[in-house]
Amino acid sequence: MEFLLVQALSGLASAASLFLVASGLSIIFGVMRIVNFAHGAFYMLGAYVAFTLTDRFAGPLGFWGGVLVASLVVAAVGALMEMVLLRRIYHAPELFQLLATFGVTLMVEDLVVLIWGSEDLMGPRAPGFTGAVSVFGRLVPSYDFLLIALGPLVLGLLWLLFHRTRWGVLVRAATQDREMVASLGVNQKWLFTSVFALGVFLAAFGGALQIPRTTVSHAMDLSIIVEVFVVVVIGGLGSVTGAFVAAILVSELNAFGILILPQISMITVFLVMAVVLVVRPYGLFGKPEGAPRAAAGISIRPWRPMTNLERSGVAAVVVVVALMPLFAGDYTLSVGSEILVYVLFAASLHFLMTVGGLSSFGHAAYFGLGAYGAALLVKYFGAPMEAALVIGPVLGLVGAVLFGWFCVRLSGVYFAMLTLAFAQITWSVAFQWVEVTGGDNGILGIWPSSWASTPQGFFWLALAIVVVCVAALRMLVFSPFGFGLRAARDSALRSEAIGINGKSTQWIAFIVAGTFAGIAGALFAFLKGSVFPETLGIPTSVDGLVMVLLGGIETVSGAVVGAVVYKALAIWLMSKTELSKLVLGGVIVLLVVAFPKGIVGFLEDLRHRRPKAPGGAGSEGAVDVAKVEAAR
Amino acid sequence: MKLEVSGLNSFYGQAHILFDVDFAVGEGEVVALLGRNGAGKSTSFRSVVGLVGQRTGKVMFEGEDVSRLPTYDIVRRGLGYVPEDRRIFTELTVEENFVVGRQAPRSGVATWTPERIYELFPNLGEMRRRPGGHMSGGEQQMLTIGRTLMGNPSLVLLDEPSEGLAPKIVEQMADAIMAMKREGLSIIISEQNLHFAKLISDRAYIIEKGRIRFSGTMADLEANPEIRDAYLAV
Ligand SMILES: Nc1ncnc2c1ncn2[C@@H]1O[C@H](COP(=O)(O)OP(=O)(O)OP(=O)(O)O)[C@@H](O)[C@H]1O
Ligand SMILES: [Mg+2]
Numbered sequence: 015m016e017f018l019l020v021q022a023l024s025g026l027a028s029a030a031s032l033f034l035v036a037s038g039l040s041i042i043f044g045v046m047r048i049v050n051f052a053h054g055a056f057y058m059l060g061a062y063v064a065f066t067l068t069d070r071f072a073g074p075l076g077f078w079g080g081v082l083v084a085s086l087v088v089a090a091v092g093a094l095m096e097m098v099l100l101r102r103i104y105h106a107p108e109l110f111q112l113l114a115t116f117g118v119t120l121m122v123e124d125l126v127v128l129i130w131g132s133e134d135l136m137g138p139r140a141p142g143f144t145g146a147v148s149v150f151g152r153l154v155p156s157y158d159f160l161l162i163a164l165g166p167l168v169l170g171l172l173w174l175l176f177h178r179t180r181w182g183v184l185v186r187a188a189t190q191d192r193e194m195v196a197s198l199g200v201n202q203k204w205l206f207t208s209v210f211a212l213g214v215f216l217a218a219f220g221g222a223l224q225i226p227r228t229t230v231s232h233a234m235d236l237s238i239i240v241e242v243f244v245v246v247v248i249g250g251l252g253s254v255t256g257a258f259v260a261a262i263l264v265s266e267l268n269a270f271g272i273l274i275l276p277q278i279s280m281i282t283v284f285l286v287m288a289v290v291l292v293v294r295p296y297g298l299f300g301k302p303e304g305a306p307r308a309a310a311g312i313s314i315r316p317w318r319p320m321t322n323l324e325r326s327g328v329a330a331v332v333v334v335v336a337l338m339p340l341f342a343g344d345y346t347l348s349v350g351s352e353i354l355v356y357v358l359f360a361a362s363l364h365f366l367m368t369v370g371g372l373s374s375f376g377h378a379a380y381f382g383l384g385a386y387g388a389a390l391l392v393k394y395f396g397a398p399m400e401a402a403l404v405i406g407p408v409l410g411l412v413g414a415v416l417f418g419w420f421c422v423r424l425s426g427v428y429f430a431m432l433t434l435a436f437a438q439i440t441w442s443v444a445f446q447w448v449e450v451t452g453g454d455n456g457i458l459g460i461w462p463s464s465w466a467s468t469p470q471g472f473f474w475l476a477l478a479i480v481v482v483c484v485a486a487l488r489m490l491v492f493s494p495f496g497f498g499l500r501a502a503r504d505s506a507l508r509s510e511a512i513g514i515n516g517k518s519t520q521w522i523a524f525i526v527a528g529t530f531a532g533i534a535g536a537l538f539a540f541l542k543g544s545v546f547p548e549t550l551g552i553p554t555s556v557d558g559l560v561m562v563l564l565g566g567i568e569t570v571s572g573a574v575v576g577a578v579v580y581k582a583l584a585i586w587l588m589s590k591t592e593l594s595k596l597v598l599g600g601v602i603v604l605l606v607v608a609f610p611k612g613i614v615g616f617l618e619d620l621r622h623r624r625p626k627a628p629g630g631a632g633s634e635g636a637v638d639v640a641k642v643e644a645a646r
Numbered sequence: 647m648k649l650e651v652s653g654l655n656s657f658y659g660q661a662h663i664l665f666d667v668d669f670a671v672g673e674g675e676v677v678a679l680l681g682r683n684g685a686g687k688s689t690s691f692r693s694v695v696g697l698v699g700q701r702t703g704k705v706m707f708e709g710e711d712v713s714r715l716p717t718y719d720i721v722r723r724g725l726g727y728v729p730e731d732r733r734i735f736t737e738l739t740v741e742e743n744f745v746v747g748r749q750a751p752r753s754g755v756a757t758w759t760p761e762r763i764y765e766l767f768p769n770l771g772e773m774r775r776r777p778g779g780h781m782s783g784g785e786q787q788m789l790t791i792g793r794t795l796m797g798n799p800s801l802v803l804l805d806e807p808s809e810g811l812a813p814k815i816v817e818q819m820a821d822a823i824m825a826m827k828r829e830g831l832s833i834i835i836s837e838q839n840l841h842f843a844k845l846i847s848d849r850a851y852i853i854e855k856g857r858i859r860f861s862g863t864m865a866d867l868e869a870n871p872e873i874r875d876a877y878l879a880v
Contacts, residue, residue, distance in 0.1 A: 180745055187735045187746045194733045197695060198747045199721035199797050 016150035018270075023149065025269030026262065027158035027227075030165040031220040033261035035238060036245040037172065037254045038216030044189040044252030045209045047108060048100065049427060052115040053217050054239030055122035059088045060218025061230045062130050065137045068225065074141040085219040092214025096207050099603065106610035109373055113563045114606045116556060119235060120599030126232045128593070137225030157226050164223070168216075169258050176254070185209055189252055240438065240552060244283055247431040248290050250300020259298060281442045284435040288420065291432050295424050317570050319492050332481055339470035347469035348541070349585055354476040355538045357577040360561035361484045362530035364573030367562055369491055370523035371503030372422070375430040376437025377531055377558045379417065382550030384410035384532025385539040386444060389457040399463040403479075403536050410532020411525060413440065418524030422517055434555070441550040456546035460539045476537055483530055484574060490526065491570055499523050557584075564605060566612020575614050647706070648673050648801050648832040649694070649725070654703035656686075656693045656856075663689050664856045667703070671801060671834045676827050678843035678864075679836045681853040682879050687836035688730050690853065691803045695720050695727045707801070724752055726799030730806045730836075732790045736779030740770055743778055743789055747796035755800045756829040763792040766822050784815035791822070802826070804835040808842045820845045840878055852877045 039053045067080030095118060103110050143160050146153035176182035184205055188195045196202055221234070245264050249256025264283055271282040296302055320328065339347055363377045388406030391397035397405070417436040424432055444451045451457065461467060466475045490496050502516035539545045548554065557580070565576025583601065587594040609616040649671040656664040664686050671677045681687050693701045696717040705713040712720045721727060735743050744760050751757040764771030767788040773781065778789060787807060794802060807823070808816045816839075823846050827833060837843040843850060843864075850867050852860035854877045860867070867874060 180748070183738065183742045183745045186742075187738060190735050190737060191733055193697065193717075194729070194735070195746060196717045197697065197721060197727050197729065198793065199718050199749050200746070201716075201718045 016152055020149060020152045020154055021269050021273065022266060023154050023158060023162065025266040026165075027155075027161040028268070029261040029265035030161035030168075031224050032238070032241060032245055032265055033165050033258050034168060034220030034223070035217045036242045036249070036257040036261055037168075038213035038220075039242055040246050040249065040252055040254060040257045041185070041216075042210055042213035043246070043427070045185055045192075046100075046206055048111040048115070049108075049430075050115050050210075050213070051112055051239065052095070052118040052122065053213070053242060054235035054237075055119045056088055056092055056214045056217040057221035057238055057242075058126060058230075058232070058234040059091070059122060060084055060221030061137075061224055061234060062126055062135075062221075063087055063218070064222035064225055065130075065135050065230050068138050072138070077138065077141050081219070081222040081225075084222045085215050088218035088221075089211045089215035092218075093207050093211040096210040099607070100210070101203070101206075102607050103610055106606070107567055109559070109563055109567065110606055110610055113560060114603055116560065117599040117602030117606065119239075120595040120602070122599075123232060123235065124593045124596035124599070128596075130230075130232075132232060134229040134231040136229055140226045143226070155227075161223065161227075165258065165261075169254065172254050181205075181208070236552070240434070241283070243431055243434065244287050246297075247428060248287050248297055250297030251427060252301075253297070253299035256297055256299030281439050284439045284442070287435045288432060288439075291424060291428060291435075292420055295428060297428075317491070319488075332477075336474070336477055339473050344469040347473045349582075351469070351473050351476045351541050352538075352585070353578055353581045354473075354480045355534050355541060356557070356561065356581045357574050358480045358483050358534035358537070359531055360558055360565070360573040360577035361487055361571065362527045362534065363558045364562045364565065364571070365487050365490070365530070366523055366527035368567055368570070369496055369499050369503070370520050370527070372425070372520060372524065373430050373559075374421075374433040374527075374555070375552075375559065376433035376435070376555050377527070378550050378552070378554035379433075379437035379440040380410040380414050380528035380531035381535040381538070381554060381558075382440065382444065382545075382547075383413040383528075384535030385545045385549045386451065386457070386535075387532065388536035388539045389460045389545040390450070392460050393457055399461075399466065399540055402460075403533075403540070406536035406539070407529055407532030410535060411529040413532075414525045414528025418521050418528065422520040422524055434552070437550060437552070437555055441547055441552075444547040444550055451547075454547065456544050458544045460543050460545065462540045466540075472541065476541070479533065479537060483533055484571065487526075487530060488571060495519075495522070557581075560602065564602075564609075564612055566609075566615030566618075568611060569614040569618065572612050572614035576612065579613060647671065648675070648708065649834070650704075650706040651690075651694060652704045652706075654690065654693055654705070655701060656689050656698045657700040658689075658698070662856070664693065664701075667853070667856070667858055669834075669851050669858065669861070671832050673832060674827065674830055675832055675849065676823065676847050677834045678847040678850040679834060679853060680838070680840065680843060680850055680878055681836070682838060682877070685853045686856040687853060688805055689856075691727065691729075691805050691834075691836060694803060695725065721797065721799075722749060724755060724798070724800040726794040726797050726802040728790050728794045728802060728804045728807070730809065732783075732786045734778040734781075734786050734789050734793070737777060739775050739777055740781075740789060741774050743793050744796045747793035749797040752798045752800065755798050756831065757798050758792075758795040760792075760796075763795055766795075766825055767792060767818075784811050784818075787811060787815070787819065788822070795826070799831065801832040801834070804833060806836050806838070808837065808839050816842055838879065840874065 035053060035057050039050060042048055042050050064081050064084035067084050068077050071080055099114055099118070100111060103114060140157050140160070143157040146155050147159065176186055184195065184200055188202065188205060192202060241264060245257055245260040248263065249260030263286070267283050267286060275282060290298065338350060342350070359381050363374060366377070367373050384407040387409030388402040391402040391406055417433070421429055421432050421436070445453055447453070462472055466472045498519050502519045535549065538549065561576040561580045562573045563576070564580055565572030565574065584594070584598055587597050591597060611619065647670045651670065652668045654664050654667040655662070667686070667690055669679065679687050679690060689698060692698045694705050696715060703713065704711060707720070707723060707725050712723065735746065738746070741760060744763070769785055770788055770792060773785070778786065781789065791804070791807065804823070807819050811819065820842065823833060823835070835843065835847070847864055849863050851858055852873065859877050860873050
C-alpha cells in the first residue's frame with residue numbers, strides 16, 4: 015500500500031515536467047497550427063544550459079537563477095528560430111513546418127554533443143531540496159514534492175495569463191480565427207513570435223527542472239518528444255488543462271505499468287491513447303479542429319498521367335539504372351539497393367499522403383511488419399527468399415487492415431498521432447517479445463537465394479520489384495479508385511453526396527500503402543540479412559515523411575526523387591562527417607525554405623511558369639504574399 | 647473622399663471575380679453597396695482590407711494608398727471591417743471580444759468604450775460575461791459591430807448587417823447605424839435588402855457579376871425602378 019502511494023507520488027513528480035513541455039507544445043499548436051518537432055530539442059537545450067549555469071554559479075540563487083535564465087535563453091533561441099525560419103514557411107503546407115522543425119532537431123542533437131560532449135552529465139541537487147521526506151516509512155525526495163506543487167502552480171499562472179491579460183485574450187482569439195484577429199488590427203507576426211517563445215520557454219523550463227532528477231544526455235529529446243505528443247493528443251491539442259490531466263495520466267500509467275505489466279510496459283500508454291482517440295477523436299479536452307487550412311494552391315496544376323515523351327524519359331532512366339551493375343562497384347550497388355528499397359517505402363507513404371490526404375507518422379510499422387514477416391518465415395518455416403518476399407508483406411497488409419480501420423476514423427494531426435501510436439505498439443512488441451522476435455538482438459541470417467546473393471543480382475531484383483510497384487501505385491492514382499480517393503480527400507461531404515464512402519475508401523488506401531511498404535520491408539530484410547526493431551522505429555517513419563515532403567507533397571511521384579536525394583545524402587554524409595546530423599538537418603532546413611513545394615514540385619513550377627499574371631504582379635508571388643499577409 | 651477605391655480587380659485562384667470596380671465614400675457619408683447573392687460585395691470589402699490575396703487596383707484611405715499594406719496595418723489606420731457571417735470568437739465572452747478589438751484612441755474620431763457600446767446595444771450590456779457562442783444571431787451581429795467599433799475606426803465596412811435577422815432586430819440595427827453616423831463615422835454597407843439600405847443610406851452602388859452597374863443617390867435609384875429590377879432581387 016505504502017509502496018503504491020510512493021509510486022504514485024513519483025509519477026506525479028514526473029508529470030510536472032511532462033506537463034510543462036506538453037503545454038508549450040499545445041499552446042504553439044493551438045495558435046500557429048504547427049506541430050513543433052523541435053520541442054524535445056528545446057527541452058534538452060534547457061537542461062544543458064541549466065547544467066552549465068548551475069555548475070558555474072553555486073548556491074540557491076545560482077541554481078534557481080540558472081534554471082530561470084536557461085529557460086529564458088532557450089526561449090530567445092526559439093523566438094529567433096520562429097523569426098528566421100518559420101516565418102518564411104507559414105504559407106507552405108502544414109507538414110513542412112514539421113519537417114523544418116525536424117531539421118532543427120537533428121542540428122541541435124549534434125550541436126549539443128559538440129558543445130557538451132557525448133557523456134551523460136550529472137547536474138547539481140537543488141539547494142534546499144536535497145533531502146528526502148519519509149512517507150509511511152518510505153523515503154521520497156523532497157524535490158519531488160516541489161515538482162508536484164509546481165504543476166498546478168504553472169497551470170494556474172497560465173490560466174491567469176490567458177484570461178487576465180490582453181495578450182492572453184488575443185492568443186485565445188487567434189486560436190479560433192487568425193484572420194479575424196488580423197482584421198481587428200492585431201499584428202500577428204509578434205503574436206506568433208511571443209506564443210512560440212512562451213511555448214519554448216515552458217519546454218526549456220521543464221528540461222531545466224529535470225537536472226536534479228536525471229542525468230543530462232543528448233538522447234533526452236527523442237525520449238520525451240514521443241511522450242509529449244501522446245500527452246498532447248490525449249489531452250486535446252490546444253488545451254492546457256488537457257495537457258495537465260493527460261500528463262498525470264501518462265506519468266501514472268508509466269509508474270504503475272512497470273509494476274503490473276513489465277513485459278509490455280511501453281505499450282500501455284499507447285494503448286490508452288489509442289482508446290482515447292477512438293472514443294474521443296479530439297482528445298479529452300480538445301475541440302474539433304477547424305476546417306483544415308484551405309488546400310488552395312495545392313494541385314493548381316491538375317494531375318495527369320505521363321505523356322509518351324515522359325514515359326520514354328522514365329524508361330530511359332530505368333534502363334540506365336539497370337545497366338549500373340555492369341560498371342558500378344559492390345558498395346555502390348548495395349547502397350543503390352538500399353535507396354531503391356526506400357524509394358518504394360517512400361512511394362507507398364506518398365500514395366497515402368497525397369492521394370489519401372492522410373499523413374501517417376507511423377508508416378514504418380508496415381515496412382517493419384513486412385520485414386519481420388519475411389524474416390519469421392525464413393527463420394521458423396525455412397521459407398526460400400521467393401516465397402518470403404511474396405508472403406512476408408502479408409503481415410504488413412494485416413497490420414494495415416487492423417490499425418487502418420481505427421486510424422481512418424480520425425484526420426489531421428490526430429490521425430498522424432494515432433498512426434504513431436500503433437507504430438510504437440508494433441515496435442514494443444518486436445522489442446519485448448524476445449522469444450519470437452529476438453528482441454533487441456533481432457533476427458539474423460535472412461539471406462537471399464543464391465541467384466540474388468551477389469550485389470548485382472540483388473540490385474536487379476530490387477530494381478525490378480520497385481519499378482513494378484511504383485508503376486502500380488501510379489496507375490492506381492489514375493484509376494477510378496484513385497479518383498474516388500482524391501474526391502474523398504478534397505471534400506469529404508461532397509464525395510459522400512456522390513456516393514463515395516470516404517472512410518472505407520481511405521481504409522483501402524491505408525491498406526494499399528501498408529502492403530507496398532511491407533514489400534519494401536521484406537526486400538530490406540534480405541538486403542541487410544537481418545531485422546531489428548529499428549526498422550519499425552520512429553526514425554524510420556520520420557525518414558519516410560522527410561522523403562515525401564522533400565519530393566513534393568503536391569506531385570504524383572515526387573517521393574521517388576525525395577527518397578533518392580535524401581537517402582543518398584544521408585548515407586554519403588554518414589561516411590564523410592562525424593556531424594552528419596548537423597549537416598543533414600541544415601540541408602533539410604535549407605531545402606524547406608528554398609523549395610516549399612518539394613524538389614519535384616519546384617521543378618514542375620519551373621516547367622509550367624504560369625504565362626501571365628493577372629494584372630501585372632507575378633501571380634505566384636502575389637499568392638504567396640497574400641498568404642503570408644493572411645498569416646500575419 | 648474618405649475612401650476611394652479604383653480599378654479593383656480580384657481573383658480567387660484562377661477565377662476573376664471583380665472587374666475594374668470603383669467606389670468611394672465621403673466624410674460622414676453612409677453608402678450602400680447593393681447586389682445579389684454572389685455579386686461580389688464581400689469580395690470588394692475583403693479586397694479593401696487586404697484579405698483577398700490576388701488583387702490589383704488602388705485603395706486610397708484618407709489620402710494614402712493602403713493597397714499594399716497588410717490587413718492589420720490598414721485596420722489600425724482607422725478602417726474598421728465587420729465581416730459577413732459575424733465571426734465572433736465563440737469561446738470569448740462579450741467583454742473579451744471587445745478586448746481583442748481594442749485600439750488606442752485616435753484624434754478627431756469618436757473613442758469607444760464597452761460602456762458606450764452597451765448604450766448603443768443595450769442587449770449586450772446584459773450579457774457581458776456570456777461566451778459569444780451562447781448568443782442569438784442578432785446579439786452576435788451587435789457584438790461583431792461593437793468589437794470593430796472598439797478599434798475607434800473613422801470608417802466602417804459593414805458586410806450585410808441585416809442578413810438573417812428578425813425584422814425587429816433589423817430596425818434596431820438601422821438605429822444603431824444612424825447613431826454611428828451621428829458620431830461622425832463614415833460607413834459603407836453591403837446589402838441585398840433594398841428596404842434596409844433605404845433606411846440609412848445617402849448613396850448607393852449596384853454591383854453585379856463583379857462590375858459596378860449603377861452609382862447614384864438613393865433618390866436616383868428610386869426614380870429608376872428598371873435598374874433595381876434588373877440588378878436586384880426584389
Ligand atoms: N474563397 C473563394 N474562392 C473562390 N470563389 C469565391 C470565394 N469566395 C467567393 N467566391 C466567388 O466570388 C463571387 C463573389 O462572391 P462574394 O462573396 O463576394 O459575393 P457577395 O456579393 O458577397 O454575395 P452574398 O450576398 O452571397 O454574400 C461568387 O461567385 C463566389 O462564388
Ligand atoms: Mg457576401
